Amino acid sequence: MQQLEVGAVFEGKVTGITRFGAFVALPMGGNGLVHISEIARGYVNDVHDCLTEGQMVKVKVIGLGEGGKVNLSIKRAEEPAPGEQQQQQRPRGGNRGNYRAPTPPAELSFEDKLKHFMQDSDSRMSGNKLYAEKRTSRRRRDY
Numbered sequence: 238m239q240q241l242e243v244g245a246v247f248e249g250k251v252t253g254i255t256r257f258g259a260f261v262a263l264p265m266g267g268n269g270l271v272h273i274s275e276i277a278r279g280y281v282n283d284v285h286d287c288l289t290e291g292q293m294v295k296v297k298v299i300g301l302g303e304g305g306k307v308n309l310s311i312k313r314a315e316e317p318a319p320g321e322q323q324q325q326q327r328p329r330g331g332n333r334g335n336y337r338a339p340t341p342p343a344e345l346s347f348e349d350k351l352k353h354f355m356q357d358s359d360s361r362m363s364g365n366k367l368y369a370e371k372r373t374s375r376r377r378r379d380y
Contacts, residue, residue: 241263241265241298241301241307242298242301243298243299243300243301244297244298245297245298246295246296246297246298246314247263247264247295247296248264248293248294248295248296249261249262249263249264249268249269249293249294249296249309250262250291250292250293250294251288251289251290251291251292251293251294252268252290253268253290254284254285254288254289254290255284256273256283256284257272257273257284258270258271258272258273258275258276258284259271259276259284259288261294261296261309263307267305267307268307269296269298269306269307269308269309270306270307270308270309271294271296271309271310271311272308272310275299275308275309275310275311275312275313276288276311276312277311277312278312294311294314295311295314295315296309296310296311296314297309297310297311297313297314299313
C-alpha cells in the first residue's frame with residue numbers, strides 16, 4: 238500500500254459523480270476528488286461522458302488540502318504518448334458559447350481544412366458582431 242503524498246499514482250474506484258467532478262475511493266481509505274478539469278486532456282462538458290460509477294481509474298495525487306481533502310487527476314496519471322500534442326485549453330473570458338473543441342490533427346484534405354477555417358471564421362465574426370451590437374446599444378441608452 239502506498240503512502241498518500243503528492244505525486245503518488247494508484248488505481249481507484251469511482252464512487253460518485255457530480256457536475257464538477259468525480260469522487261474516487263483511495264486504497265488507504267477515504268476518497269478524493271477528480272475535478273472536471275482534471276478528467277481528460279480536452280474539454281469535458283459532462284463528467285458522465287467520460288466516467289461511470291464503479292469504474293476503475295488510474296489517478297495521481299496532485300494536492301492535499303485542509304481537513305484531509307485529496308485532489309486527484311486522471312489526465313496527469315498517464316504521460317502523453319511520444320509525439321502526442323496537448324490539446325488547447327478552453328478559452329477564458331468572453332465568447333464561450335461559440336467554443337468548439339479543436340479538431341484532431343488528422344490528415345485532412347485542403348477542402349476540409351478550408352471548410353473548417355470558414356466555419357470557425359464565420360462563428361467568430363458573428364460573435365464579434367453580437368458583442369459590437371450590445372456595446373452600441375448600451376452607448377445609445379446612456380445619451
